[in-house]
Every structure is written in structure tokens, then in C-alpha cells.
């Protein structure tokens with residue numbers, strides 16, 4: 368089963384809302400599509416909404432960090448929004464950090480952060 | 485001390501990354517059924533995800549077995565991750581934060597040990613890896 372995460376455009380920003388538990392290959396697929404779209408639309412920001420995700424393990428976290436770094440290399444910035452409280456607790460206990468990737472409470476706050484409200 | 489009595493067990497074969505999802509969803513559903521708190525449900529699912537992924541990445545295939553334990557009036561979930569891959573030569577090093585032979589974060593094993601109440605790992609030469617981890621319900 369393959370899950371394709373929809374990537375929407377809002378102004379010069381891209382919004383990827385992860386709707387369900389993604390397997391590793393789905394996450395890798397999302398990574399390449401985000402990069403393609405950043406280039407194609409000359410986006411200056413990417414918001415990844417993870418509010419529907421019930422778990423972020425080491426692989427998921429590592430991939431998000433990689434996506435953020437590659438987006439940054441294109442001169443755009445990435446924001447992760449909607450990390451659920453239970454997910455945040457497990458990440459902290461597991462020792463996972465999102466390094467320097469900015470986060471916001473939800474999509475609205477994320478859009479406000481990049482000035483797209 | 486009372487020996488925890490195993491109730492029922494379920495097994496998920498782990499061969500590819502989709503099985504990692506199935507296993508962790510099975511674990512979350514079990515934790516939910518047993519009345520584990522939401523954060524503990526997430527912890528059980530995360531532990532299963534880490535152990536199952538290690539099987540896919542380092543051992544090619546194996547299995548995750550979940551058992552409900554009963555000890556006195558509390559219940560627990562026992563995760564057994566089993567494979568017959570190359571095994572781990574230096575367990576102590578593998579359990580250190582940041583140690584990875586797979587160019588990853590090296591947090592799966594040490595992190596799982598932190599988030600579970602009991603954690604036991606064995607890797608006798610030539611026999612792959614067996615990890616037993618237990619999470620007890622809070623009273």
C-alpha cells in the first residue's frame with residue numbers, strides 16, 4: 368500500500384499534510400516530492416503538518432531532518448507543525464530532537480510564522 | 485515476587501517496512517485495549533517501531549511477538565523482537581546513544597531501553613538477536 372501525501376500551495380509556501388502513518392518508502396517518496404516542488408514552484412517555505420501522526424520514531428525524525436536540510440539548501444525554510452503531545456513525549460524520552468527545525472503548534476501558527484496568513 | 489503470567493500472544497512477521505507499521509499498529513491497539521494511557525500507547529508503538537525497523541535493516545527478517553502479562557492486578561505488554569541475522573558483537577556499544585553502523589541516529593536501542601520498564605538484549609554468536617522489553621500499566 369502506497370500513501371501519497373498531498374502537497375498544497377499557498378502563496379510561495381508549500382504545505383504537506385501527512386494524513387496517516389507512513390511507511391519508510393512513503394516518507395522517502397514525500398522527501399523527493401517536496402524537493403521537486405520547492406524547485407518547480409520556487410517556494411520559499413515548506414510546512415509539514417504532522418498533526419495526524421501518532422508516532423515519530425528515529426527513522427521518521429531522521430528523514431524530517433534530512434528534508435529540512437535539503438529544503439534549506441534550496442534557500443527555503445521548513446517548519447514542522449502539529450506534533451501531538453504523546454508524540455512529543457515519546458520523542459523526548461527516546462532522545463530524538465528536531466535539531467534546528469522550527470516548529471509551531473498548528474498550521475495557522477506555522478503560516479503566521481512565515482507571513483502567509 | 486510473583487512471576488508474571490502470560491495471557492495471549494500475537495506474532496507479526498517482519499520482512500519489509502510495511503510490516504514495521506503493522507507491528508506498531510498492533511502494539512498500539514493492544515495497549516489501548518488494555519487501558520494504557522495515551523502517552524504509554526505511543527511509547528509501546530515507538531519501541532516496536534524501533535525494534536522492528538532494526539530487524540528489517542540489519543537482519544533482513546524476523547518477528548515481533550506481543551504478549552499480555554498479568555502480575556497481581558496490573559497488566560503489561562511484553563515485546564519480543566527476534567531475528568537470526570548477523571547479530572550484534574558488542575552489545576554495550578550498540579546500546580550507546582549515537583552508535584550506528586547504518587549511518588542513522590543510533591537512538592533506537594538506547595531509546596527503547598529508556599522508554600520501556602524492562603529491557604533485555606541477547607545476541608549469542610551465530611544466533612541473531614533477541615530483545616525482550618516490557619511496559620507495565622501505571623496504576
Ligand SMILES: Nc1ncnc2c1ncn2[C@@H]1O[C@H](COP(=O)(O)OP(=O)(O)OP(=O)(O)O)[C@@H](O)[C@H]1O
Pocket residue numbers: 425426429534538539542543567569570571572578579583584585586587588589590591592593594613
Ligand atoms: N537486529 C539487529 N541485528 C544486527 N545488528 C543490529 C540489530 N539491531 C541493532 N543492530 C546494531 O546496533 C546498532 C544500534 O542500533 P540502534 O537501533 O540503536 O541505532 P540505528 O538503527 O543505527 O539508528 P536509529 O535506530 O536511531 O535509526 C545498529 O547500528 C546496528 O549496528
Ligand SMILES: [Mg+2]
Pocket residue numbers: 425534537538591592593
Ligand atoms: Mg535502529
